[in-house]
Amino acid sequence: MNIKSVLESLLFAWGEPLNLNEISRILNMSSGNISNVLDEMMEQFSKDEDRGLTIQKFGNSYQLTTKKENYEYIQSLLQTTVNKSLSTAAMETLSIIAYKQPVTKVEIELIRGVKCSNVIKGLLDKGLIKEVGRLDKPGRPAIYSTTDEFLRHFGLNSINELPALSIESEEEKKAT
Known part of the structure; x- marks a missing residue:
């Protein structure tokens, strides 16, 4: 199993933050090993300037997201703002x-x-x-x-x- 490929696919398919314990359960691997691989992937994604995606960590969860540098283009596409739903x-x-x-x-x-x-x-x-x-x-x-x-x-x-x-x-x- 190519762990990085599987993790990237899981994060992409889920779309929302995916909890480390859930990933561990799915892959039947220790959360420590998965966390190490995800940290390595985060570093790789951040170094590759040609990539439009990055992996973000939120507490004990991870999510595949778009790079902040591309926000204005995505905003134009969606014609929305991050906080429009909050008064x-x-x-x-x-x-x-x-x-x-x-x-x-x-x-x-x-x-x-x-x-x-x-x-x-x-x-x-x-x-x-x-x-x-x-x-x-x-x-x-x-x-x-x-x-x-x-x-x-x-x-x-x-x-x-x-x-x-x-x-x-x-x-x-x-x-x-």
Whole structure:
């Protein structure tokens, strides 16, 4: 079996991020060996400037994607944008969850200053956030965090790649 050929075919056919454990099960190989081969393939794909595809890692999953350098051409073909399905309210809520996770709905609403039940439901439906537990308080409020789909959607390998927050005081804002 040509492992690289099989892995490339699996990633292409699946289209979505494919979990390392699932690949391991399919190929009946250790996830460590598969991870090493995928890392090698990622390096090969990134070095070959003539290729239009690359392999990206999202948490414990891998996906065959187009190179970012070709985005404008793909965008022209599809006549769409990456975030068109997310409203301003959804982006604000998602940002709060990404930076403050794990976080409750009440904490999000305190920061945004408005109710966000419907926005949270929409983000859950899109798979961008998930419920990761419940607080041991009255009402047992849900605790939310981002998902691997969030990482994939925004082209991140890990949550640590989010830009650093810059909090300006009111005086600093007036001075600029």
